[in-house]
Amino acid sequence: MSAILEVADLHKSFGGVTAVNGVSFDVREGEILGIIGPNGSGKSTLFNCVLGQLLPDGGEVRIDGKRTTGMRPCDLNRLGVSRTFQLLQVFPQLSVHDNLILAGQEHQGSMFSRLIGRADAGLGEAADRMVEFFQLSHLAGEQAGALSYGQQKLLDAAMAFMAGPRLVLLDEPAGGVNLTMLTHLRERLQAYHAQRKATFVVIEHQMEFVMALCTRVLVLAEGRIIAEGAPHDIRRNPVVIEAYLGY
Amino acid sequence: MNRLRAATAVAATIFAVAVPFFLKPFGIFLISMWAVLTIAAIGLNLTLGYAGQVSLAQGAFVGIGAYTVALLTQAGYPFALAFVAAGGLCFAIGGMLGYPALRVQHHYLAFVTLAFTTLVFLVLRNEEWLTNGIYGINGIIRPTFFGWSTRSALNFYFFSLGTLAVLSMATWWMLRSPWGRAFVALRENPIRALSLGVDTRRYTLMAFAIGSSLGGLSGGLYAPLVQFIDPGSFALGMSFNLLLMVIVGGSGYFFGPFVGALVAVLLPEWTRITQGYYLIIYAALVMVMMAFCPSGILGLIERVLKAAFRSGGTAPALRAEGIGP
Numbered sequence A: 001m002s003a004i005l006e007v008a009d010l011h012k013s014f015g016g017v018t019a020v021n022g023v024s025f026d027v028r029e030g031e032i033l034g035i036i037g038p039n040g041s042g043k044s045t046l047f048n049c050v051l052g053q054l055l056p057d058g059g060e061v062r063i064d065g066k067r068t069t070g071m072r073p074c075d076l077n078r079l080g081v082s083r084t085f086q087l088l089q090v091f092p093q094l095s096v097h098d099n100l101i102l103a104g105q106e107h108q109g110s111m112f113s114r115l116i117g118r119a120d121a122g123l124g125e126a127a128d129r130m131v132e133f134f135q136l137s138h139l140a141g142e143q144a145g146a147l148s149y150g151q152q153k154l155l156d157a158a159m160a161f162m163a164g165p166r167l168v169l170l171d172e173p174a175g176g177v178n179l180t181m182l183t184h185l186r187e188r189l190q191a192y193h194a195q196r197k198a199t200f201v202v203i204e205h206q207m208e209f210v211m212a213l214c215t216r217v218l219v220l221a222e223g224r225i226i227a228e229g230a231p232h233d234i235r236r237n238p239v240v241i242e243a244y245l246g247y
Numbered sequence B: 001m002n003r004l005r006a007a008t009a010v011a012a013t014i015f016a017v018a019v020p021f022f023l024k025p026f027g028i029f030l031i032s033m034w035a036v037l038t039i040a041a042i043g044l045n046l047t048l049g050y051a052g053q054v055s056l057a058q059g060a061f062v063g064i065g066a067y068t069v070a071l072l073t074q075a076g077y078p079f080a081l082a083f084v085a086a087g088g089l090c091f092a093i094g095g096m097l098g099y100p101a102l103r104v105q106h107h108y109l110a111f112v113t114l115a116f117t118t119l120v121f122l123v124l125r126n127e128e129w130l131t132n133g134i135y136g137i138n139g140i141i142r143p144t145f146f147g148w149s150t151r152s153a154l155n156f157y158f159f160s161l162g163t164l165a166v167l168s169m170a171t172w173w174m175l176r177s178p179w180g181r182a183f184v185a186l187r188e189n190p191i192r193a194l195s196l197g198v199d200t201r202r203y204t205l206m207a208f209a210i211g212s213s214l215g216g217l218s219g220g221l222y223a224p225l226v227q228f229i230d231p232g233s234f235a236l237g238m239s240f241n242l243l244l245m246v247i248v249g250g251s252g253y254f255f256g257p258f259v260g261a262l263v264a265v266l267l268p269e270w271t272r273i274t275q276g277y278y279l280i281i282y283a284a285l286v287m288v289m290m291a292f293c294p295s296g297i298l299g300l301i302e303r304v305l306k307a308a309f310r311s312g313g314t315a316p317a318l319r320a321e322g323i324g325p
Helices: A043-050 A073-078 A096-105 A111-116 A124-133 A149-161 A179-196 A207-213 A231-236 A238-245 B002-022 B025-050 B058-074 B079-101 B106-126 B153-176 B178-188 B190-195 B200-226 B236-249 B256-292 B296-312
Strands: A003-014 A017-028 A032-036 A058-063 A081-083 A167-171 A199-203 A216-221 A224-229
Touching: A003 A043, A003 A199, A017 A043, A017 A058, A017 A199, A017 A224, A032 A043, A032 A207, A043 A058, A043 A167, A043 A199, A073 A081, A073 B190, A081 A149, A096 A124, A096 A149, A096 B178, A111 B178, A124 A149, A124 A179, A149 A167, A149 A179, A179 A207, A199 A207, A207 A231, A216 A231, A216 A238, A224 A231, A224 A238, A231 A238, B002 B025, B002 B153, B025 B058, B025 B153, B025 B178, B025 B200, B025 B236, B025 B256, B058 B079, B058 B106, B058 B200, B058 B236, B079 B106, B079 B200, B106 B236, B153 B178, B153 B200, B178 B190, B178 B200, B190 B200, B236 B256, B236 B296, B256 B296
Parallel strands: A032 A199, A032 A216, A081 A167, A167 A199
Antiparallel strands: A003 A017, A003 A058, A216 A224
């Protein structure tokens, strides 16, 4: 399968601290790649460089073969790339339904047509389906800020899928989520992946979640890739155990 | 709750149409001022309340609009053209003023816009060849449309009220559209908005441009209402007053500016019975109001209604659907 995302020799430093140090990897269409590593290993910085939130000091990012290094996040989103953040990033004053419509509306027509067109940008039914898919239907009219942490995490993930992206980067989707909600979240992600054949890149500390969800895993430590392989191989890799898993 | 909201809107409209018939000319002047300044406050509410961009420049845009209409009508151009030019000019300048907002936020942005207000005041005061300087512009005529003159206080009030109604509906339409949602996203979480494809740069500039344009249109009515304008009217005081209207009414509430302008225009007049103390009392009332309801009068009413409806199930919302916050 062809690579949907190519990262080549990416570097990013903050003052004297090198957060990402020559990272290169490819993500093939349809796979679920996990990125694990200890805190401060550069995982989120890597995401932010890939997604245009940070400008890398060196290296290159390509999506579908097109150079996207330094491209603005909103332009990347329109190329079919979506993400979630490590910390909750919903719009608390908007309803669940409006959060979902907002997540897809910029893909509907031009800015002017959105001004004169329908209030829901034609996404009302798609938002209904998405809340149903993530089993949040009973909360559709509630303000997002009134939801529990786990429910907001689900909404956050649902928003990332609203525009039908081909590539989704999930930054610690399981962080702070209880076990019941975690299983639910994993099932939803797997179901979406099965339905839409979307490509996922997942940063996560929750190893069971990574092992159950991902088809391939990269391990980052001190800004470098120290291991790469199938989840069960990574678990037994002595370098990974030494640097991260610690057992 | 929708019924209650509709009934309130109908009652307020009937009241606004009927009330001038029970007022003396000064009273009609005051409610005309309310209608005119509400337009500017709606613009500021869009920029500040919805899009979250702090602006202390709205008074300057009222000034630019007022001077545009005064100068063009005195040069013989029809009012309608001058009015559109006032809105268009402020749209363009407001869009340019939005550029600093792409780099600075919050109190830094407040200082940028404050500097702009001072700059406009200095231009209005010093460029005598254009603005007549400190002597201002006198004898600004009120327009006539197809034989209907707005020279009388009553007719000008209805003209202002009609313009307010049209501009309010246009703003409501925009806020209920995906633009309104994007403005709220800009205020609540611009980084997340950007990651969802919202071009925060364009929406920030549009929030400034449209908000400023409404300020200019308000100025376009302000000039023929007062019929004499001078630079002092559009100094920082006007910007602060408009900010007060938005905050007191309820920032980010669609009807906040209507209520806030009512308070800011009428309260000083009502407290005049205390003669020399009226500004002190007015200031004290505003401080108390802000201490006990920082979300403004509509925020307070919403809290009270929510508490009252809590046992009944669905909590009411004063904010129009889909336009947050």
